[in-house]
Amino acid sequence: MLIDHFIEKRLFTHNFQPIYHLHSHNCIGFEALLRSVDFPNPELAFEAAKRAGRLYELDTASIDLAMRAYRESKLSDKDAVLFINILPSTLINPKFSAFIYHTLNTNQLRADQIVLEISESEQMDQLIDSFHIIQKLIEYGFQFALDDVGKGYSNFDVMIAFPFKYIKLDRLFSTQLHLSDKKKALPALFIT
Template identity: 50%
Template sequence: MIIDQFIEEEQFYHYYQPIFDLKRQKQLGYEALLRSRVYPNPEFAFQAAKRASLLYELDTKSIKKAIATYQDANVKKAELLLFINVLPSTLVDPRFYSFITDLFNKSSIQAHQLVLEVSESETFDESLDFVTYIHRLRELGIWIALDDVGTGYANFNMIIEIEPDFIKLDRLFSSQLNQSKQKQSLIYFFQNYCQTNQIQLILEGLETKNELTYAKELGVLHAQGYYLGRPALLQEC
């Protein structure tokens, strides 16, 4: 199937992985994750879209469908946050602001329920006023998260300039956390930084009880990972 047809026919769906508030022992929200039988690895779909200059089309169709699926879920999920990945190139596209405001006009989801995770799957053009685009979206009430911090292209300058509402630490920090003093020290550093700057830290990739225990001891308040809940269709969550 060519990527044009894949996007037009929306040959994809979403799994939703729970994110938890560890202190309050309750769910904070869900992260929407694109899935497809055509592209078992979602990255291949975005690579194909990039080659066809259709990244914006795929990204916005995915966001729209993720929100539509979420708002059709049961009432118990209504007040939870919805985390959705978005590419930097989508955020700075002149069409995106109108796209997102139109979505709010046509759906029941409120801006304060939506968290846009700035994805690390592509570089962004630093010549563009990326921060201005972020601030416009934040003025609508949308939350902003930096995804996969600690890998890829994210750096401290980006954290300082964007002033995200959430920082999501990459799963590399969680893996065998109970056995690594270096990882524990880095998480403790990020935890202190986030507390000082009113940023909410989310540790991704927790897969064992020991990793969760050490995360709590380090003061991590929010987390996600297979140990807490695997990605699944909403009706299965």
């Protein structure tokens, strides 16, 4: 099966997209974006992994490779942080905590250099019941972001309950933001 080979041989890389602070124009971090010849659209790779029951394996392989590439690129030597996408089902998997601590140590990174960016591509209700997992990761130093708010399974309970350091709005809300009072109102809700 293609997806098994894709995961086992790690037939993907990551590009690092810079993230800038809007007012200071300083680079605050880099988002690791999975790229592959086999799956030009990364969402298709994750859909194939889900169908094959290998979603956790692909997600953790991507996280591992992203951390390694970040360290090897020397971007980790800067003050910027690494934003890594993670699925809610991966985050609450019983094996994940041991995996993330091991991967962090293997790559000689600090937890405060990593922002785990929860993807809205899955239902998020399960996160409420697993808050203790996220709380331990936060206490260890990891930061959290909520990705593409408004695109997928937005859940205001999750947004309110979790201490997200970053909330990233879907492109729908940022495109021509300055022209829409309704679009301007949404970011204002999250700024405290």
